[in-house]
Amino acid sequence: MDYHSPYFFGYLLGVIHTLGIVAALHALFTVRTAQGAIAWAMSLLFIPYLTLIPYLIFGARSFSAYIKARRQANREMHVAMADLNWRPWVEEALAARESNSYKALRAMPKLGRTPCLANNQVQLLINGKATFEAIFQAIEAAQDTVLIQFFIIHDDIIGQEMQQLLLRKAAEGVRIFVLYDQVGSHALPARYSQVLREGGVAIHAFTTRRGWFNRFQVNFRNHRKIVVSDGLVGFLGGLNVGDEYLGGNPRLSPWRDTHLQVSGPVLACLQESFAEDWYWATRTLPPLILQDSYPDDGVLCQVLASGPADSQETCALFFLEAIHSATQRIWITSPYFIPDEAVFAALRLAVLRGVDVRVLIPARPDHRVVYAATTLFAFEAVRAGVRMFRYQPGFVHQKVVLVDDEVSAIGSANLDNRSFRLNFEVMLLTIDRAFADEVEHMLLDDFIHAREISPEESHDTHHLQKLGMRIARLISPIL
Structure with missing residues (x-):
């Protein structure tokens, strides 16, 4: 076969595009979320030269x-x-049922596979x-x-x-x-x-x-x-x-x-x-x-272990429940801010309810594509009324949620699709006013060392940067 013949390259392109179509159909049937399926399918259809091998490695298995x-x-x-x-x-x-703050998280007793327990020290x-x-x-x-x-x-x-x-x-x-x-x-x-x-x-x-x-x-x-x-x-x-x-x-x-x-x-x-x-x-x-x-006294705590084998999407539903339950404030720290549509809508609704919604994210990237997608989501959140902050001294990697006066959660879960649906994560939910005050003081110090993103910042971003952020957003469901 003449590998320099134009017919050879035509056949090669045809094979690649055919494989891309087959892989795109496979993605539509096997990827767990609609956003992820669309992201894979569109990229496989239009740029199979760049995405076919990554899909074969990262996304080709349904893992059922x-x-x-x-x-x-x-x-x-x-x-x-x-x-x-x-x-x-x-x-x-039994003691957990006496907490009004825990009652506000109405789904938690069934969402978590372990109960909320009293008499802990944190x-x-x-x-x-x-x-x-x-x-x-x-x-x-x-x-x-x-x-x-x-x-x-x-x-x-x-x-x-x-x-x-x-x-x-x-x-x-x-x-x-x-x-x-x-x-x-x-x-x-x-x-x-x-x-x-x-x-x-x-x-x-x-x-x-x-x-x-x-x-x-x-x-x-x-x-x-x-x-x-x-x-x-x-x-x-x-x-x-x-x-x-x-x-x-x-x-x-x-x-x-x-x-x-x-x-x-x-x-x-x-x-x-x-x-x-x-x-x-x-x-x-x-x-x-x-x-x-x-001991006879202490903090109410619930371990929230989540993972892809859960019957429910435990991690994503926890964030939704926490945001929906907030009446005064919901403060979140995450190194990656790539919420799905449901979580993003919950944050906007919280703003409309008059809740103080703040999210702290890094000012420095550890993964540039994820950072670009995070930046675009941050700009959209600011336009929706969410107060977004970038931590200035160094890289912020903590995963913290603070809800109203008593509820906090700290652990390994990020605010992104990978933690929501693809990784095994663990968070500790705590219901205690004194401990929540400690978390509040910690986060207030973090906010002091952070810069708030203004609504005008997105308009000052260079067009090439905006293009890069939008491309990153297209693939954000599979990041």
Whole structure:
């Protein structure tokens, strides 16, 4: 065959466009949201040269078999847990019904798979230094079992410090279980895990499926960050294990993030979330520890673990419920602001109700396409009356929601489609006036260090920048 013949290139273009049409039809039948299906289908029809290979890698699988398998694994795990008499919340759950603020979140009792529990203690951990000092101190004090789960673990200074701590505790006889996401931690060398295994630490990667393509599969990632030490103290929030979370990346430094330290009955739910993911990875249950008694007072808390195998779109519905329930204010911090139509409409309706709606986003990009899409959504939100702020000192990565006077939520979920429908996430919902005041003071300090986006700013944006933002928005449902 003459590869230089114009007929060859004609046939090649015809084959590519035919494959693009087939892939576009496949996207219409398999992509979970209408926006995502349209984004894939249109790009595959008109620019298959650029999008066909990314679709084959990132979007070609419906993963219905995976979702069924994950749900089956969860059922098997809970059957195995039934033998442990795992019922820590019977009396505590009743106290949650006495809270008017929790009653305002009318869907939460059914939306969350775990109940709202009383008698918990919660502490804000602001930025990396405070977070890792508290986590390492809790691990150091462990006598029995430590559960650790992160989306990203790096083999850098903080990663090696954690490795040495875990090896030392394992040598003391503490049972340690570490779970990391295979794609999020793609840069983690195999030697890092091997050293831990040789030292007696149980460590596994969370994978969607086996195979070479899994390295590039960005869907259905485990984005949760959980640490539980001896069933006594737990942690969750936005920070992963890496030097950049301590300001090690000059381009994004100082890194602004928030984590939580929590103790009380709600740790049972946090351990249960870890157990589901560990069971999926290993088909075994990790040790789960319940305390004999808890304090008689404390914060109402509910763990909201969400993921693509949920019967409902738990994460997206949580944001909708939080926004719709707000009567005075709804303040949100997220590194990525790519709301779907329902969430964006809820924010606009909140503005029309007279609610103080504020969203804090980064002033620096870590992913330029996502940043461009975020900017366009931010401009549209400002025109709708939402107060949008860009954090100036460094990159803001925290995921925080504050509703009215008592309700807050902090965890791993971003305000984007990936967290809404494609990632496994975990948030801690808290209902307490004193703790909400602490979150308010933290966010007010963040707003002081932020610049509010004006309605005129979008008009001053260069036309080429506007074009880039609109292209980014077209593909935003699949970002």
